[in-house]
Amino acid sequence: MVRSVLVRDPNDKVMSAITIKSAKEIELMCRANEIVAGALNLLQLEAKAGVSTKHLDNLVESYAREHGSIPAFKGYRGYPASLCVSINEQVVHGIPSKKVIIKDGDIVSVDFGVNYKGYFGDAAITIPLGSVSSSRLKLLEVTRASLLCGIEQVRVGNRISDISHAVQQYVEKNSFHVVKQFVGHGIGTHLHESPEVPNYKRKGRSPRLIAGMVIAIEPMVNVGTSDVDVLKDGWTVITRDKKDSAHFEHSVAVTNGEPLVLSGDIIEQNFSHRMLR
Ligand code: MF3
Numbered sequence: 001m002v003r004s005v006l007v008r009d010p011n012d013k014v015m016s017a018i019t020i021k022s023a024k025e026i027e028l029m030c031r032a033n034e035i036v037a038g039a040l041n042l043l044q045l046e047a048k049a050g051v052s053t054k055h056l057d058n059l060v061e062s063y064a065r066e067h068g069s070i071p072a073f074k075g076y077r078g079y080p081a082s083l084c085v086s087i088n089e090q091v092v093h094g095i096p097s098k099k100v101i102i103k104d105g106d107i108v109s110v111d112f113g114v115n116y117k118g119y120f121g122d123a124a125i126t127i128p129l130g131s132v133s134s135s136r137l138k139l140l141e142v143t144r145a146s147l148l149c150g151i152e153q154v155r156v157g158n159r160i161s162d163i164s165h166a167v168q169q170y171v172e173k174n175s176f177h178v179v180k181q182f183v184g185h186g187i188g189t190h191l192h193e194s195p196e197v198p199n200y201k202r203k204g205r206s207p208r209l210i211a212g213m214v215i216a217i218e219p220m221v222n223v224g225t226s227d228v229d230v231l232k233d234g235w236t237v238i239t240r241d242k243k244d245s246a247h248f249e250h251s252v253a254v255t256n257g258e259p260l261v262l263s264g265d266i267i268e269q270n271f272s273h274r275m276l277r
């Protein structure tokens with residue numbers, strides 16, 4: 001039996017259902033996210049000036065398959081690759097290409113997902129390439145820390161809006177801006193499940209967290225305007241003012257105790273501490 005919690009609008013109309021995962025399912029999602037984390041760790045070693053984004057895509061696709069999983073993004077709503085690679089002013093959903101060569105000083109957001117035995121993992125990091133300016137490093141630090149602030153709110157009895165609020169507050173306190181057109185999401189037997197996990201406070205009441213829910217929290221943070229545009233390729237999201245943007249994402253399970261970061265095996269090379277499990 002699939003347990004779920006119904007989400008209702010202010011008129012009590014059922015909008016969607018949030019599934020509650022069993023311990024066994026959380027274990028499978030943990031494995032899926034371990035593979036995602038392993039692939040992102042590999043990218044941190046292999047992303048170097050002169051390498052094409054298509055090469056990075058090939059690396060993680062092979063890694064996922066060698067570990068018994070299927071890349072989750074390829075074919076999802078027609079997305080043409082396994083990895084999203086978004087450089088500098090690109091926010092998310094950059095399509096890998098052999099013509100796009102990463103260079104020293106770039107900030108490279110890599111977002112990867114897999115399907116392992118029917119369960120999804122999804123995580124993202126922004127990699128600083130070589131000698132990155134201190135203002136770019138600040139953007140990365142703030143975005144990553146805002147994700148940690150959001151994760152801290154993943155506790156039974158809190159609401160999704162507590163996560164949203166924590167992320168937004170931290171980002172704005174540091175004079176950056178959260179993207180509003182794209183949001184985090186529930187995750188499980190589908191890459192995108194209910195509920196939406198915005199990085200900003202919305203009007204109205206949001207769902208309360210229950211043990212067994214799993215959500216992907218993914219702050220997208222811009223230096224300048226929060227406005228974004230989609231390029232003619234139909235996917236690549238860029239900042240309207242062409243200023244920098246960063247993206248970090250973790251899949252997190254709600255437990256009766258501490259937040260369980262399923263993708264917590266990412267070892268961020270350029271940050272002082274490792275994400276806790
Ligand atoms: N982490 C991203 C998201 O949740 C990845 C989706 S890219 C897509 O939106 F290509 F699969 F759409």
Ligand code: CO
Nearest residue numbers: 122216218249
């Ligand atoms: Co996601």
